Amino acid sequence: MRTYDRIAIKRLFINFVCAGQPAGVPSLPTRQVFWMPAFLVVTSQHIPTYPSMKKIVNKHPLAIRWFHWINFPVLGVMIWTGLLIYWANDVYKIGFGDKTLIKFFPQSFYQAFHISYRLAEGMAYHFIFMWLFFLNGILYVLYTIFSGEWKYLLPNKSSWREAWLVLLHDLHIRKAKPQQGKYNGAQRIAYTAIIIMGIGSVLTGLAIYKPVQLGWMTAIFGGYKMSRIIHFVLTIGYVLFFVIHVIQVIIAGWNNFRAMVTGFEVMRVKDELVQVEASSAILPPVEVTPAEGMKTESDDNPET
Amino acid sequence: MANFISNLFRSNKKLTVDEFIVKKTITSFFFLFLFFAGCVWAWKWIKAQPRDKGITGGVQQPIRNVLNANEKIFRTVTYSKNHLTKTYPFSAAVKNVRFNGNLGLGNDFDPATWSLHVVKKNGDTLSLKLDDLKKLPKTEICFNFKCIEGWNQITWWSGVKFSDFMKAYGLNEEATMKYIGLSTPDEKYYVGIDMPSALHPQTILCYELNGKPLPMKEGYPLRLIIPVKYGIKHLKRIGILYFDNNRPPDYWAERGYDYYSGL
Numbered sequence: 001m002r003t004y005d006r007i008a009i010k011r012l013f014i015n016f017v018c019a020g021q022p023a024g025v026p027s028l029p030t031r032q033v034f035w036m037p038a039f040l041v042v043t044s045q046h047i048p049t050y051p052s053m054k055k056i057v058n059k060h061p062l063a064i065r066w067f068h069w070i071n072f073p074v075l076g077v078m079i080w081t082g083l084l085i086y087w088a089n090d091v092y093k094i095g096f097g098d099k100t101l102i103k104f105f106p107q108s109f110y111q112a113f114h115i116s117y118r119l120a121e122g123m124a125y126h127f128i129f130m131w132l133f134f135l136n137g138i139l140y141v142l143y144t145i146f147s148g149e150w151k152y153l154l155p156n157k158s159s160w161r162e163a164w165l166v167l168l169h170d171l172h173i174r175k176a177k178p179q180q181g182k183y184n185g186a187q188r189i190a191y192t193a194i195i196i197m198g199i200g201s202v203l204t205g206l207a208i209y210k211p212v213q214l215g216w217m218t219a220i221f222g223g224y225k226m227s228r229i230i231h232f233v234l235t236i237g238y239v240l241f242f243v244i245h246v247i248q249v250i251i252a253g254w255n256n257f258r259a260m261v262t263g264f265e266v267m268r269v270k271d272e273l274v275q276v277e278a279s280s281a282i283l284p285p286v287e288v289t290p291a292e293g294m295k296t297e298s299d300d301n302p303e304t
Numbered sequence: 305m306a307n308f309i310s311n312l313f314r315s316n317k318k319l320t321v322d323e324f325i326v327k328k329t330i331t332s333f334f335f336l337f338l339f340f341a342g343c344v345w346a347w348k349w350i351k352a353q354p355r356d357k358g359i360t361g362g363v364q365q366p367i368r369n370v371l372n373a374n375e376k377i378f379r380t381v382t383y384s385k386n387h388l389t390k391t392y393p394f395s396a397a398v399k400n401v402r403f404n405g406n407l408g409l410g411n412d413f414d415p416a417t418w419s420l421h422v423v424k425k426n427g428d429t430l431s432l433k434l435d436d437l438k439k440l441p442k443t444e445i446c447f448n449f450k451c452i453e454g455w456n457q458i459t460w461w462s463g464v465k466f467s468d469f470m471k472a473y474g475l476n477e478e479a480t481m482k483y484i485g486l487s488t489p490d491e492k493y494y495v496g497i498d499m500p501s502a503l504h505p506q507t508i509l510c511y512e513l514n515g516k517p518l519p520m521k522e523g524y525p526l527r528l529i530i531p532v533k534y535g536i537k538h539l540k541r542i543g544i545l546y547f548d549n550n551r552p553p554d555y556w557a558e559r560g561y562d563y564y565s566g567l
Binding site: 055073086088091120123125127128131211213225261263286297 | 321322370384455561
């Protein structure tokens with residue numbers, strides 16, 4: 001596995017370990033390396049013994065999956081308790097002059113969710129779960145830095161253009177599907193933005209929580225009132241992110257969703273061979289000799 | 305089907321790709337389900353915990369423990385008497401000060417009989433009139449008053465710096481105690497405040513608002529202004545002041561709010 005990783009990083013692209021021998025193509029060696037995006041490296045423990053038409057390609061590391069799923073309920077509690085707090089002074093609205101377009105929030109909304117008169121409860125839970133939100137966020141950021149995952153997550157030069165094409169495609173304006181690596185340009189921008197938003201929430205939260213002791217922080221965000229507004233707007237941002245995120249996950253389908261739980265995506269060998277053909281026109285295949293201590297065929301079949 | 309699945313989990317089984325996919329999908333989703341079930345269980349467990357009793361209340365004991373831990377952390381990490389709240393020119397102060405609570409401000413109050421009762425450590429009581437306090441140096445502050453509900457107002461208050469008052473009346477021994485307790489003359493509203501916050505240089509025993517004597521509804525004749533705390537601690541119409549090494553009773557802490565409520 002490590003050997004493959006290193007090669008992948010060295011070439012800055014891409015290799016792929018054949019997960020199993022495709023049925024009906026007995027002449028193919030069991031392990032062969034093709035050119036594929038680097039994230040599609042399969043760990044040796046996932047290499048099954050028997051041939052199949054499907055291949056398992058690792059997508060999300062276990063740590064990222066945990067950070068993701070822990071964040072879900074924690075952020076949920078933070079938003080919920082934030083609402084309980086906000087109710088006590090619900091002054092924000094969108095409108096022009098005297099005309100109000102959206103009031104945050106209508107009385108019916110508070111009634112539907114039993115939000116009224118729960119300020120003390122809201123603050124208590126908010127100031128407990130803030131630790132979980134903070135710790136989970138900081139561990140996620142550290143993990144992406146040290147594992148190298150940041151390379152797939154940070155936007156690059158082409159991300160903005162790519163994100164535009166993704167948007168056009170998603171709105172059914174442009175037919176051609178933009179290139180999809182581990183994350184497309186729109187995803188890179190969204191997943192980086194959400195981290196910046198998280199940092200913003202922690203800092204504006206501190207600016208509101210300790211506006212005297214951390215007065216300098218409150219000042220950076222334009223004062224107490226502005227800190228509160230930013231904190232609130234970021235929360236609305238999470239809700240919008242969540243809605244779009246869930247819609248996109250539904251559209252992307254089961255294989256993509258399952259990857260956030262199991263870690264792998266399943267690819268059809270046929271599709272993959274077509275892609276290999278296309279990419280091998282640019283780059284030649286490399287041969288990889290299994291590193292010492294790597295599982296080999298004979299390890300899998302001790303009887304033979 | 306059941307046979308097929310139980311077969312997958314035999315330890316010595318060599319799996320095909322399809323079998324591996326099924327097996328891994330089942331186990332991973334099982335762990336995700338366990339995690340969510342654990343979250344629900346933890347939430348219900350917290351909700352079912354007994355409310356804390358005594359000085360604080362209204363909130364489950366584990367939650368109170370975290371709030372108390374938060375107090376320790378932020379008192380250690382961020383609190384300093386040198387951290388001052390931002391002040392504004394007096395002209396920035398609002399004319400219509402928001403009135404937000406009449407607890408302890410009963411109508412049967414007679415200003416003529418009022419005095420501030422200071423209970424010393426040895427049990428002696430000082431009875432002070434407003435004029436006694438006015439003889440001490442006057443401190444004025446115009447700052448952004450912050451209510452725990454979330455609103456804030458720039459307001460201008462004047463009175464005696466609490467630390468000046470302590471020195472002037474020789475309350476040095478009391479100043480080494482951990483808390484002060486304040487209550488209205490009718491004892492219907494009461495707060496407890498940690499000594500460092502009470503002795504913060506911007507904490508004042510206040511008798512003037514916008515340069516004029518305190519209005520009745522703002523706590524005439526004397527109230528606390530303590531910018532390092534939310535408004536709930538700025539007790540109006542102080543009747544009794546005392547000192548303690550344990551937390552004095554606190555009206556809002558009994559109702560589930562953080563005892564410290566420090567800014």
